Amino acid sequence: MADVTVRGAGIFGLSIAWECLERGASVQVIDPGGIGAGASGGIVGALAPHVPENWNEKKAFQFESLIAGEAFWQKVADWAGIETSYARTGRVQPLADTRAEELARARAESARELWQGKAEWRVVSGDELDSPLPESPTGLFVFDTLTARMAPRQACKALAAAIIRRGGRIVPDGGEQGQVIHATGVQGLEELSAHFGRTVGNGVKGQGALLRFDMRDAPQIFVDGVHIVPHWDGTVAVGSTSERDYSSPTETDAQLDSVIVRARAAVPALEGAEVIERWAGVRPRTKSRAPMLGAHPIHAGQFIANGGFKIGFGMAIKVGEVMAELVLEGRDTIPQDFRPEASL
Numbered sequence: 001m002a003d004v005t006v007r008g009a010g011i012f013g014l015s016i017a018w019e020c021l022e023r024g025a026s027v028q029v030i031d032p033g034g035i036g037a038g039a040s041g042g043i044v045g046a047l048a049p050h051v052p053e054n055w056n057e058k059k060a061f062q063f064e065s066l067i068a069g070e071a072f073w074q075k076v077a078d079w080a081g082i083e084t085s086y087a088r089t090g091r092v093q094p095l096a097d098t099r100a101e102e103l104a105r106a107r108a109e110s111a112r113e114l115w116q117g118k119a120e121w122r123v124v125s126g127d128e129l130d131s132p133l134p135e136s137p138t139g140l141f142v143f144d145t146l147t148a149r150m151a152p153r154q155a156c157k158a159l160a161a162a163i164i165r166r167g168g169r170i171v172p173d174g175g176e177q178g179q180v181i182h183a184t185g186v187q188g189l190e191e192l193s194a195h196f197g198r199t200v201g202n203g204v205k206g207q208g209a210l211l212r213f214d215m216r217d218a219p220q221i222f223v224d225g226v227h228i229v230p231h232w233d234g235t236v237a238v239g240s241t242s243e244r245d246y247s248s249p250t251e252t253d254a255q256l257d258s259v260i261v262r263a264r265a266a267v268p269a270l271e272g273a274e275v276i277e278r279w280a281g282v283r284p285r286t287k288s289r290a291p292m293l294g295a296h297p298i299h300a301g302q303f304i305a306n307g308g309f310k311i312g313f314g315m316a317i318k319v320g321e322v323m324a325e326l327v328l329e330g331r332d333t334i335p336q337d338f339r340p341e342a343s344l
């Protein structure tokens with residue numbers, strides 16, 4: 001008998017399973033699609049912070065999750081014995097004009113307090129950065145040291161391997177045992193919407209591409225709305241589209257071509273880089289846009305962890321922590337805005 005059954009082997013379900021193992025529980029994860037079958041099986045993997053201003057519970061939650069990344073993934077690597085693909089390599093963003101520069105300098109100040117000296121938000125000139133860069137009209141960039149990257153599919157594979165090495169089970173089907181947590185992504189939100197007869201959450205499709213270009217130690221770049229994320233294996237991911245209306249959840253199209261064109265225009269080093277994969281998936285977005293964590297609204301006595309939307313990987317560690325505390329210890333530290341009621 002397992003103490004905990006997690007439905008869903010995406011990054012939310014796997015992180016919860018891991019945190020339950022950390023607390024000594026026995027765990028099974030059930031997913032008929034296998035590991036990373038949903039949004040978590042993608043290729044982009046920017047773990048980027050909210051801007052350090054107008055602080056609130058959601059930003060604090062994400063900050064704690066991002067800061068926990070290095071220790072978390074090191075431990076996963078030790079158990080899994082395979083590459084996790086995680087590294088805190090930072091991020092650069094060009095500053096377009098004097099107004100953007102002033103704002104960035106003010107944020108550098110507020111980051112000193114809000115990020116507690118654990119990471120920096122700096123204004124730097126291009127000469128200070130030894131990596132491929134986009135044009136910057138001011139010659140200046142924001143460089144933050146909090147942003148990390150990971151290849152989502154590889155990270156899920158490593159976390160799943162670590163869970164199994166630690167005695168957890170990951171199976172395609174089987175009976176629920178012990179406490180049950182539903183981390184079923186967009187399917188879970190569709191189930192809620194169908195039950196309540198109104199939209200509780202929905203899918204937002206995203207498309208990304210993987211290019212062969214080795215800049216693995218360089219910071220990622222955010223420019224012209226595009227994330228350019230160098231990965232551990234000599235590839236660079238570019239993404240993503242954001243589509244509320246779509247007919248096929250998994251097909252890529254001309255909207256992705258446009259993302260690739262914008263990335264190459266911004267970073268000429270990518271001009272000749274071969275596209276080796278095109279990928280599309282559907283992000284689980286709740287009505288409130290915040291994660292949905294807590295008691296399951298329709299499965300009495302069970303729990304839900306959903307709504308990672310665009311930053312599910314960035315928040316997953318903290319989601320795992322608060323869910324394990326709630327389910328195993330009855331301690332509720334979930335932010336008010338993340339409760340299911342916010343979207344019902």
Ligand SMILES: Cc1cc2nc3c(=O)[nH]c(=O)nc-3n(C[C@H](O)[C@H](O)[C@H](O)COP(=O)(O)OP(=O)(O)OC[C@H]3O[C@@H](n4cnc5c(N)ncnc54)[C@H](O)[C@@H]3O)c2cc1C
Nearest residue numbers: 008010011012033038039040046185206308311312313314
């Ligand atoms: C193109 C794209 C780019 C993205 N980029 C980033 C990024 O750069 N940074 C970031 O932080 N986030 C990013 N995201 C968002 C991130 O991928 C999601 O927030 C995250 O993967 C959601 O994880 P999840 O575990 O909740 O859901 P999913 O990964 O969708 O997992 C849900 C799982 O539940 C399973 N399931 C469904 N029904 C059942 C059932 N009844 N029983 C058992 N299992 C079931 C499914 O098979 C699936 O494996 C991106 C998403 C997309 C699409």
